[in-house]
Amino acid sequence: MKRLNTEWSELESLVLQDPSDGFISNMSVHRQYFPDEEDEKGAAKALMRLQDTYKLDSESFSKGKLPGQRQHSGVRYNALLTVDDCFDMGKLAYNENDYYHAVLWMQQALRQMDSGEDAKTPKADILDYLSYSVYQMGDLPRAIELTRRLVAIDPSHQRAGGNLRYFERMLSKELRDMGRSQQELTDERPIQLDTYERPKDYLPEREVYEALCRGEGVKLTVKRRSRLFCRYQDGNRNPRLLLKPMKEEDEWDSPHIVRFLEALSDEEIEKIKELAKPKLARATVRDPKTGILTVANYRVSKSAWLEGEDDPVIARVNQRIEDITGLTVDTAELLQVANYGVGGQYEPHYDFSRKDEPDAFKTLGTGNRVATFLNYMSDVEAGGATVFPDFGAAIWPRKGTAVFWYNLFKSGEGDYRTRHAACPVLVGSKWVSNKWIHERGQEFRRPCGLTEVD
Numbered sequence: 001m002k003r004l005n006t007e008w009s010e011l012e013s014l015v016l017q018d019p020s021d022g023f024i025s026n027m028s029v030h031r032q033y034f035p036d037e038e039d040e041k042g043a044a045k046a047l048m049r050l051q052d053t054y055k056l057d058s059e060s061f062s063k064g065k066l067p068g069q070r071q072h073s074g075v076r077y078n079a080l081l082t083v084d085d086c087f088d089m090g091k092l093a094y095n096e097n098d099y100y101h102a103v104l105w106m107q108q109a110l111r112q113m114d115s116g117e118d119a120k121t122p123k124a125d126i127l128d129y130l131s132y133s134v135y136q137m138g139d140l141p142r143a144i145e146l147t148r149r150l151v152a153i154d155p156s157h158q159r160a161g162g163n164l165r166y167f168e169r170m171l172s173k174e175l176r177d178m179g180r181s182q183q184e185l186t187d188e189r190p191i192q193l194d195t196y197e198r199p200k201d202y203l204p205e206r207e208v209y210e211a212l213c214r215g216e217g218v219k220l221t222v223k224r225r226s227r228l229f230c231r232y233q234d235g236n237r238n239p240r241l242l243l244k245p246m247k248e249e250d251e252w253d254s255p256h257i258v259r260f261l262e263a264l265s266d267e268e269i270e271k272i273k274e275l276a277k278p279k280l281a282r283a284t285v286r287d288p289k290t291g292i293l294t295v296a297n298y299r300v301s302k303s304a305w306l307e308g309e310d311d312p313v314i315a316r317v318n319q320r321i322e323d324i325t326g327l328t329v330d331t332a333e334l335l336q337v338a339n340y341g342v343g344g345q346y347e348p349h350y351d352f353s354r355k356d357e358p359d360a361f362k363t364l365g366t367g368n369r370v371a372t373f374l375n376y377m378s379d380v381e382a383g384g385a386t387v388f389p390d391f392g393a394a395i396w397p398r399k400g401t402a403v404f405w406y407n408l409f410k411s412g413e414g415d416y417r418t419r420h421a422a423c424p425v426l427v428g429s430k431w432v433s434n435k436w437i438h439e440r441g442q443e444f445r446r447p448c449g450l451t452e453v454d
Contacts, residue, residue: 041092042300043343044088044089044092044093045092045343046300046342046343046344046424047061047089047343048089048093048098048101049343049345049424050342050343050383050424050426051101051104051193052198052210053210053213053214053383053423053424053426054067054210054213054214054383054424054426055193055214056193057104057192057193058086058089058104058105058107058108058193059108059111061081062080062081062085062086062108062112063080064079064080066382066426066427067382067426081108082112082117082119083109083112083113083117083118083119083121083126084109084119084120084121086105086106086108086109086112087105087106087109087119087121087125087126087129089101089105090102090103090104090105090106090108090109090126090129090130090133091129093105094106094129094133099133099136099137100137100196100198100199102129102130102133103130103133103134103137103191103195103196104191104193106126106129106130106133107130107190107191109121109126110123110126110127110130111190113126123153124150124153124154124157127146127147127149127150127153128150128157128159128160130146131143131146131147131150131163132163134146134191135163135167137196138196139196140167140170140171140174141171142191143167144164144167144168144171147160147163147164147167148164151164203298203347203348205348205389205390208389208392209347209348209387209389209421212385212387212388212389212392212393212394212423213383213385213387213394213421213423213424215385215394217392218392218393218394219391219392219393220392220393224252224253227250227253228249228250228251228252228253229249229250230247230248230249230250231248232245232246232247232248233245233246233247233248233260233324234246235323235324235325235326236326238323240319240320240323241323241324246260246261246262246263246324247260247261247262248260248261249261251393251395251403252388252391252393254391255391255405255406255415255417255418256405256406257388257393257395257403257404257405258403258404258405259395259398259401259402259403259404260324260401260402260403260404261400261401262400262401263320263324263375263400263401263402264317264375264377264400264402265400266400268313268316268317269377269378269399269400269431271311271313272306272313272314272317272335272337272377272433273337273377273431275304275306275310275311275313275314275337276304276306276337276339276433277304279304279305279306280302280303280304280337280339281302281303281304282295282301282302283295283299283300283301283302283303283338283346284296284299284303285298285299285349286360286361290359298345298346298347298349299345299346299347299349300340300343300344300345300346301338301339301340301341301344301345301346301422302338302339302341303336303337303338303339304336304337305333305334305335305336305337306334306335306336306337306433307334307335314335317335317375317433318332318335318435321373321435321437324373324404325371325373325404325437326445326446327370327371327437327441327442327445327446328437328441328442328445329435329437330441331366331367331437331438331439331440331441332366332435332436332437332438333364333369333435333436333438335433335434335435336433336434336435336436337377337431337432337433338431338432338433338434339429339430339431340384340422340424340425340429340430340431340432341425341429342425342426342427342428342429343424343425344422344424344425344430345421345422345423345424345425346421346422347421348389348419348420348421349419349420349421350407350414350416350418350419351369351372351407351418351420351436352368352369352370352407352408352414352415352418353368353369353414354414355414361438364438365440366438366439366440366441367438367439367440368407368408368412368414368438368439369407369408369436369437369438370406370407370408370437370438370439370442370446371404371405371406371407371408371436371437372404372405372407372418372434372435372436372437373402373403373404373434373435373437374386374402374403374404374432374433374434375401375402375432375433375434376397376398376399376400376401376402376403376431376432377399377400377431377432377433378397378399378428378429378430378431379397379398379399379428380396380397380425380427380428380429380430381426381427381428382425382426382427382428383423383424383425383426383427383428384396384397384422384423384424384425384426384428384430385397385422385423386403386420386421386422386423387420387421387423388417388418388419388420389419389420389421390416390417390418390419391417397430397432405418406418408439409449409452409453409454410446410447410448410449410454411448411449411451411452411453411454412439412448413452413453
């Protein structure tokens with residue numbers, strides 16, 4: 001009785017209200033936090049970056065078939081890409097004059113449409129973009145075949161007829177010059193990841209770097225492995241490490257890279273994340289010419305800087321780094337916390353400044369970066385390794401551990417072998433924190449050697 005008498009009238013008045021104004025007003029307030037066009041563009045580029053680094057075809061992404069780290073069996077995800085999604089990926093690449101990726105994604109859009117999947121995008125549009133992209137990759141026979149399909153679907157297409165005649169004239173000329181027939185050049189195989197060669201870019205060690213990210217080409221030979229040991233590290237009988245010395249493992253012999261186990265507790269990791277999250281912003285790099293921090297496409301992550309005064313945990317971590325390494329952190333940079341999402345990376349780079357960039361750390365007044373201490377604050381399901389292309393090392397993240405290496409020889413000369421990279425995260429999220437230790441204050445803690453490369 002109460003429901004039909006009292007509550008029904010309340011429900012009736014509620015239903016008769018028009019909540020759209022309040023809803024729109026509320027959405028307008030939150031709109032500023034929505035992803036924008038730049039975010040969408042960045043996500044698409046991240047997928048292409050993963051595609052290249054881990055040699056994944058477009059279908060793997062489209063169907064959610066992504067490999068797990070060091071596992072032969074793939075991991076299946078529910079996030080699937082539609083025809084329209086693949087078309088948008090290809091169109092973004094096309095607009096950037098990246099015809100290599102435009103071909104891969106337009107071909108995937110066409111494949112899914114041919115298999116019967118519904119889409120808002122007309123097939124003629126896909127064929128239009130795909131045929132011209134294939135032409136730009138130098139494949140005239142396939143460009144002609146795709147353009148003929150386009151003409152068959154839309155005989156009145158604005159460009160298709162002219163393109164087809166142009167492609168056919170060019171192919172006839174090439175065949176005459178080579179003295180070959182069109183049948184010899186026709187390739188009936190579908191377009192795959194290796195059909196066309198990816199154009200070279202600005203990074204000379206691209207192939208070596210990406211192979212290491214996949215776990216290929218690691219030069220950890222049996223002989224080298226025999227020179228790697230584990231030990232307890234008490235920091236030269238440091239009082240804070242006497243009762244509980246650090247567990248230290250060699251990761252590489254030369255240059256010497258070590259990993260410390262149980263460098264951070266789970267509680268410390270969560271506290272560091274908690275402090276860093278409100279401060280996270282797009283990571284920057286120091287411009288070698290001006291010394292000014294700026295964003296760069298080769299470093300994709302979010303980072304924050306934490307001071308020892310922010311929380312006792314940060315002060316404790318800083319002290320622990322000093323105890324373990326024997327180097328003062330009084331002149332070190334603040335603790336940097338970085339979060340790499342899917343596709344997040346930092347391409348091969350040096351941590352120290354080279355001779356052609358003498359003013360890189362001039363404003364700090366503490367000399368060059370003598371060493372790097374890198375804490376891994378999460379496991380990563382796939383991808384995210386730290387790799388050294390020069391000597392073929394790959395170090396995989398393990399939560400709670402830390403790796404340490406010297407960037408400079410004892411003479412102060414840079415060790416160019418330490419050029420390294422953070423591989424793109426394929427699955428999961430990668431959290432790290434690092435301390436860049438500088439030269440000033442190390443004069444008696446790490447004295448000069450007798451030669452330039454000691």
